[in-house]
Amino acid sequence: xxxxxxxxxxxxxxxxxxxxxxxxxxxxxxxxxxxxxxxxxxxxxxxxxxxxxxxxxxxxxxxxxxxxxxxxxxxxxxxxxxxxxxxxxxxxxxxxxxxxxxxxxxxxxxxxxxxxxxxxxxxxxxxxxxxxxxxxxxxxxxxxxxxxxxxxxxxxxxxxxxxxxxxxxxxxxxxxxxxxxxxxxxxxxxxxxxxxxxx
Amino acid sequence: xxxxxxxxxxxxxxxxxxxxxxxxxxxxxxxxxxxxxxxxxxxxxxxxxxxxxxxxxxxxxxxxxxxxxxxxxxxxxxxxxxxxxxxxxxxxxxxxxxxxxxxxxxxxxxxxxxxxxxxxxxxxxxxxxxxxxxxxxxxxxxxxxxxxxxxxxxxxxxxxxxxxxxxxxxxxxxxxxxxxxxxxxxxxxxxxxxxxxxxxxxxxxxxxxxxxxxxxxxxxxxxxxxxxxxxxxxxxxxxxxxxxxxxxxxxxxxxxxxxxxxxxxxxxxxxxxxxxxxxxxxxxxxxxxxxxxxxxxxxxxxxxxxxxxxxxxxxxxxxxxxxxxxxxxxxxxxxxxxxxxxxxxxxxxxxxxxxxxxxxxxxxxxxxxxxxxxxxxxxxxxxxxxxxxxxxxxxxxxxxxxxxxxxxxxxxxxxxxxxxxxxxxxxxxxxxxxxxxxxxxxxxxxxxxxxxxxxxxxxxxxxxxxxxxxxxxxxxxxxxxxxxxxxxxxxxxxxxxxxxxxxxxxxxxxxxxxxxxxxxxxxxxxxxxxxxxxxxxxxxxxxxxxxxxxxxxxxxxxxxxxxxxxxxxxxxxxxxxxxxxxxxxxxxxxxxxxxxxxxxxxxxxxxxxxxxxxxxxxxxx
Numbered sequence: 001x002x003x004x005x006x007x008x009x010x011x012x013x014x015x016x017x018x019x020x021x022x023x024x025x026x027x028x029x030x031x032x033x034x035x036x037x038x039x040x041x042x043x044x045x046x047x048x049x050x051x052x053x054x055x056x057x058x059x060x061x062x063x064x065x066x067x068x069x070x071x072x073x074x075x076x077x078x079x080x081x082x083x084x085x086x087x088x089x090x091x092x093x094x095x096x097x098x099x100x101x102x103x104x105x106x107x108x109x110x111x112x113x114x115x116x117x118x119x120x121x122x123x124x125x126x127x128x129x130x131x132x133x134x135x136x137x138x139x140x141x142x143x144x145x146x147x148x149x150x151x152x153x154x155x156x157x158x159x160x161x162x163x164x165x166x167x168x169x170x171x172x173x174x175x176x177x178x179x180x181x182x183x184x185x186x187x188x189x190x191x192x193x194x195x196x197x198x199x
Numbered sequence: 200x201x202x203x204x205x206x207x208x209x210x211x212x213x214x215x216x217x218x219x220x221x222x223x224x225x226x227x228x229x230x231x232x233x234x235x236x237x238x239x240x241x242x243x244x245x246x247x248x249x250x251x252x253x254x255x256x257x258x259x260x261x262x263x264x265x266x267x268x269x270x271x272x273x274x275x276x277x278x279x280x281x282x283x284x285x286x287x288x289x290x291x292x293x294x295x296x297x298x299x300x301x302x303x304x305x306x307x308x309x310x311x312x313x314x315x316x317x318x319x320x321x322x323x324x325x326x327x328x329x330x331x332x333x334x335x336x337x338x339x340x341x342x343x344x345x346x347x348x349x350x351x352x353x354x355x356x357x358x359x360x361x362x363x364x365x366x367x368x369x370x371x372x373x374x375x376x377x378x379x380x381x382x383x384x385x386x387x388x389x390x391x392x393x394x395x396x397x398x399x400x401x402x403x404x405x406x407x408x409x410x411x412x413x414x415x416x417x418x419x420x421x422x423x424x425x426x427x428x429x430x431x432x433x434x435x436x437x438x439x440x441x442x443x444x445x446x447x448x449x450x451x452x453x454x455x456x457x458x459x460x461x462x463x464x465x466x467x468x469x470x471x472x473x474x475x476x477x478x479x480x481x482x483x484x485x486x487x488x489x490x491x492x493x494x495x496x497x498x499x500x501x502x503x504x505x506x507x508x509x510x511x512x513x514x515x516x517x518x519x520x521x522x523x524x525x526x527x528x529x530x531x532x533x534x535x536x537x538x539x540x541x542x543x544x545x546x547x548x549x550x551x552x553x554x555x556x557x558x559x560x561x562x563x564x565x566x567x568x569x570x571x572x573x574x575x576x577x578x579x580x581x582x583x584x585x586x587x588x589x590x591x592x593x594x595x596x597x598x599x600x601x602x603x604x605x606x607x608x609x610x611x612x613x614x615x616x617x618x619x620x621x622x623x624x625x626x627x628x629x630x631x632x633x634x635x636x637x638x639x640x641x642x643x644x645x646x647x648x649x650x651x652x653x654x655x656x657x658x659x660x661x662x663x664x665x666x667x668x669x670x671x672x673x674x675x676x677x678x679x680x681x682x683x684x685x686x687x688x689x690x691x692x693x694x695x696x697x698x699x700x701x702x703x704x705x706x707x708x709x710x711x712x713x714x715x716x717x718x719x720x721x722x723x724x725x726x727x728x729x730x731x732x733x734x735x736x737x738x739x740x741x742x743x744x745x746x747x748x749x750x751x752x753x754x755x756x757x758x759x760x761x762x763x764x765x766x767x768x769x770x771x772x773x774x775x776x777x778x779x780x781x782x783x784x785x786x787x788x789x790x791x792x793x794x795x796x797x798x799x800x801x802x803x804x805x806x807x808x809x810x811x812x813x814x815x816x817x818x819x820x
Contacts, residue, residue, distance in 0.1 A: 014749050042754035 001031055002175050005058035006105075009037045009065040009075040016066065018107045018152040018160060025164035031175040033058065037075045044078055051083040052096070060101040060174050061141075063132065067108040067148075070121070070128045080135060089139045101174070101181070102136045103144035103190065104129055105167070111151040126188060142181050147190040166194050210247045214240045215483050228336050230329050231581040233483050237490020238578070248491050259488050262481025263328050263546050264440050265474055267356060267451045270331070271458020272471055279459055282350060289347055289523050290354020293541075296519040297323035304511065313369040317555045318569060320362050322512050324545035326577055327352045327451075328482055333540065333584065337662065338686045342644045344533040347524065348540055356452055359547050363554065364397060370558035400446050404439060404453055408460025416466045432473040435461075451547070485546065486577075493574040497567060508572045509579065513542045532596040532645030532660075539587050543580040544573040588662070597645040597660045613639045614678045616704075618663035618693055620647060623709050623730055624683030628656070638681075639672045664692045666700055680704040687715045694724060713768065720772040729768075736761055767795070 010019055013036075026032060035054060041047070055061065065072050088094050106125075114120040115128075125148055126133075136143035147170060149155075149163045170190055173179050187193040214236035222232025240247040301319035306312060330348055331340075339345045412435055419431040439457045440450030461470060498505050517538050524534035549570060556566035615631060615638040617624050624640070631638050640656055641663040642648050648660040659672045663684060674680065680697050684690045690708060697704055707726040710716040719727045740757035744750050771794065 011751055012749075014752065038751040039749060042750040 002059040002101075002177050003057065004032045004060040004062065004171055004174055005054055006032065006034045006062045006064050007037060007076070007079065008034055009063075009073050009079070011038055011073055011075070013038070016107070018149055018155070018163075019064075019066065021160050021164050022064075022105075022107075022149070022167050025161075026168050026171055029168065029171055029175075032171055037079060038073075041075070044075065046079060046082045048082055048085070051079070052085075052088065055083070055100075056096060058100070061097075062103060062105050064105040065107075067106040067125075067128075070123075072106075084135065084139060095140065098140040100141050101144055101179075102141045104132055104146040105148075106146060107149040107152050109151065109153050111154070112148075124188075144179075144181060144184055145187050145190050145193070163191075166191060169194055207248065210240055211484055211487055214487055219483075228333050228581055228584075229483075230332050230486055231578070231585075233486030234490040234578045234581070237487035238493060239490075240487070241491035241493065241495075243493070243495035259481050259485035260546060260549070261437075261440070261450075262478055262483075262485045264451045264454045265436055265478035266328060266331065266482060268436050268439075268454035268458040269471060269474060269478055270327075270353075271455040271460075272462050272467055274459055275462045276459055282346075282353075285347070285350040285527070286354050289350050289527055290358070292523045292526065293351050293519055294320075294323050294355065294358060296522070297516055300515045300519065301512070304515070311560075314555075314561045314565075317366060317369055317551075317560050320365075321548045321551035321555065321569070322544055323516075324355050324359075324547045324551070325352060325516070325541040326543050326545035326580075327356060328485060328546055329543060329577060329580065330540050332482065333581065335686075338643060338684065338689050339536065341685070342533060342536075343529055343646060344524075344536040344540070347527055347529060347533075347537050351520075351523070351541060353455075355545065355547070356455060359452060359551075361397075362551065366551070366554055366558055366560070370560055396446055400443065400453070401456060403442075404456045405460055408457055412457070412461060413464050413466070416464070420466070420469075428469065429473045432470050433477065435470075436474065489546075489574050489577055492570070493578070494567060494571045497571050498575075501568070505568065505571060505575065508568065509575050512544060512572065513576060513579065513583075516542045530646055530649065532592055535587055535592060535596060536584075539580065539583045542583060543576040546577075548573045592645075593661075597648050613637045613657065613673065615639070615681060616641065616669075616672055616674060616677050616679070617681045617683055618642075619682070619684030619690070619709075620651065620658075621683070621685050623685070624681070627681055627683060639677070641668065641672055664689060664696055666696065669697070669701065674701045674704060677704060680706050682706065682708045684709070685711075687711050687718075691715075691718065691722070694719070694722065698723075716768055717772045717775055720769065732761060732764060736764075771795075 008019075008023070010016055013019060023034065033054070035051075037046075063072065063076055065076055071077075084090065084097075086094060088096050108115075108125070110121065112125075115123065115125050117123070125146060129146060133143045147167060149160075152160075155163070173194075184190060184193045187196075215233060218236030218239070219229050219232035222235065223229060239245060242248070298316070298319040301322045302312075302315045305315035305318055310318065330352060334340045334345050334348060340349075416428075416431060416435075419428055435457060436454055439453040443450045443453035461467060520538035520541050521534055524537045529537055552561070552566055552569045552573070555561045556563055561569070613636075615636060617628050617638045618641040620628060620640050620642045624642075628638050628640060637657070640651060640658045642651070642658060642660065643662055645660060648658050651658045659668055661668045663669065674697070680693075680701070682690045682693050682697075684693065687710070694706055694708060697706055705726070706724060708719055708724055708728065710719055710727050710729045712731065713729065716727050716729050736757045739760075740753045743753035743756065748756075
């Protein structure tokens with residue numbers, strides 16, 4: 001069984017309908033640990049040793065956050081800059097994260113249609129996530145497509161509940177090792193794989 | 200109002216206004232300034248005031264009564280109770296040994312045993328007024344010497360009662376008729392009845408404090424007339440004093456008891472701020488009167504006798520006190536401050552000597568001599584304290600300047616000077632040291648200085664407001680001066696001097712309260728740190744978190760609140776001067792609080808800001 005670590009960052013979690021529902025639905029799932037970064041480091045002073053110990057103890061890592069200004073909240077960047085040390089996470093001797101799975105889970109206000117070359121936002125979500133993808137490569141990790149919740153402001157409770165169900169399904173499959181990187185890499189989002197592939 | 204009253208008032212006030220600032224400038228303390236002012240306007244020099252000086256003194260003694268009331272107010276019964284061992288131990292030792300030695304010496308030079316005993320008791324008294332005022336001005340009240348001094352003084356003040364009760368008994372046995380002028384309730388009663396009266400009076404004050412004063416003050420407070428409350432406060436003090444005089448007991452002690460009883464009431468701060476200015480003025484007047492009453496004619500006529508008497512008494516008192524200090528394990532520096540500080544004969548001695556002569560225990564001439572010696576000793580001890588501080592302690596006690604290892608000073612002095620290493624300054628010092636920045640420390644508690652030196656800090660011992668000490672601590676080359684002294688007044692003094700003498704130093708100041716911060720802003724200080732702000736907000740943030748708020752949200756709210764409050768501080772500091780009437784500090788606190796609370800409701804940034812919210816977000820079609 002694979003152990004999953006969710007690095008969750010939301011500066012205003014108490015106001016986020018989508019994220020509260022996503023997280024509520026996976027609460028208590030065995031093998032899944034939630035690391036609530038804004039709650040642990042309200043002063044942005046990240047305990048690097050603690051984070052490294054957590055990373056070492058898990059096989060799958062998820063950056064889970066709301067999609068702000070085409071990027072992540074400041075805490076995620078702070079975490080990446082401080083925790084992924086040279087010589088530990090990357091560099092010649094930096095093999096601590098080698099072959100661990102990693103991907104982004106994000107909630108975005110815009111619909112999937114506005115993230116297209118000829119639409120309002122001009123670029124796709126995958127393009128916006130390139131820095132994360134390359135960071136994962138640098139750390140010799142296996143980068144997977146993102147899990148994305150689109151149009152959070154327009155979603156009905158039912159639609160949101162469906163996303164929550166999918167997220168739970170994703171984590172269950174991951175922890176049961178029922179996910180093959182080569183297979184899921186063909187999809188743009190992990191959502192797509194979950195919806196098409198009924199293993 | 201007669202013109203002679205105005206004339207007198209003018210002279211006394213002028214003496215204070217002229218001489219106290221001079222004394223302060225010379226680093227002598229206000230008490231010495233008042234005393235010198237009194238001597239100058241007295242009969243011997245300019246003769247601006249004549250014999251009426253004595254009457255003024257009786258009137259001004261009331262300042263001592265008020266001071267004891269205030270001391271009582273600051274001393275809650277629980278604290279009083281905790282100090283009982285110290286008070287009894289040091290008190291009995293000091294009173295007993297001093298009385299005994301004086302008794303022996305006076306008997307040897309031909310006093311009757313009654314006179315020798317009575318004088319011995321009176322001479323054992325030290326001056327609460329001088330000592331407390333001096334200790335507070337020098338910021339030494341909280342040191343070991345300060346605590347022991349307070350304990351001894353309190354014991355002396357308490358023992359005035361039994362002494363006053365005892366004196367008539369001594370008079371009876373000399374077979375001479377006591378004068379009938381002092382016809383109190385006590386005279387003529389047998390000894391046991393006097394003791395009984397004493398107990399009844401003390402209990403009456405404690406009981407009336409609880410069941411009369413407090414309801415009475417509540418009633419007055421409801422009327423909401425400021426001057427009426429002041430009147431009521433004065434009435435309580437004067438009433439208590441009068442009652443005590445009526446039954447023939449010490450009015451100061453009565454006032455002290457009343458103060459202790461009222462210390463736990465809700466009016467404590469109101470009373471303090473109301474009585475404080477009266478006390479200050481009267482005490483000043485008292486010191487001036489003491490100075491003016493020194494009978495230089497007597498000194499000129501019997502110079503050796505007076506000199507022998509004064510120095511004899513001070514020497515005896517010094518050694519007894521020093522031994523007492525040793526037993527209470529005071530270190531050398533603290534013991535010197537304690538022993539020299541209490542070396543004078545106190546203001547209660549005036550009362551006692553007057554009574555003793557009235558009772559014919561002592562001849563009028565000797566009575567005058569004793570009173571003269573008392574006044575002179577009061578003038579001498581502040582000088583002795585000064586000599587001790589400048590000449591004796593630097594040489595024999597804790598060195599003012601640390602013995603620095605060569606390397607420390609050759610490689611340039613430390614960039615930071617911290618004045619005051621109490622709970623506030625020490626945290627700063629520890630933090631800087633942990634960050635690899637060495638600071639030079641200035642402190643005036645010798646015990647602490649010893650300890651810090653042992654721990655390897657560079658510590659200068661002494662009054663941080665002295666230019667020579669600042670200079671030797673490297674103020675010329677340092678970059679930052681951190682003023683972290685407990686007493687806002689001393690801190691303020693330090694900043695004024697630094698700004699003038701060492702403009703190279705960046706000054707960072709601890710402010711105890713908002714009002715201190717206002718004063719600092721007025722003085723043009725930029726870096727002001729209120730010791731209550733961050734910690735209180737921090738606690739508030741943690742309270743929000745315990746209530747279930749997200750940590751980051753609560754933290755941000757706290758940070759914003761501090762920013763807002765700092766801004767409001769600057770705005771209100773300017774606005775404060777619009778209020779034309781002078782308000783006492785505690786009053787100001789209250790009205791300030793009101794203003795803040797009103798403002799907060801209107802403009803305080805709180806949890807409900809709109810960061811990261813997208814409720815009004817309209818996704819593009």
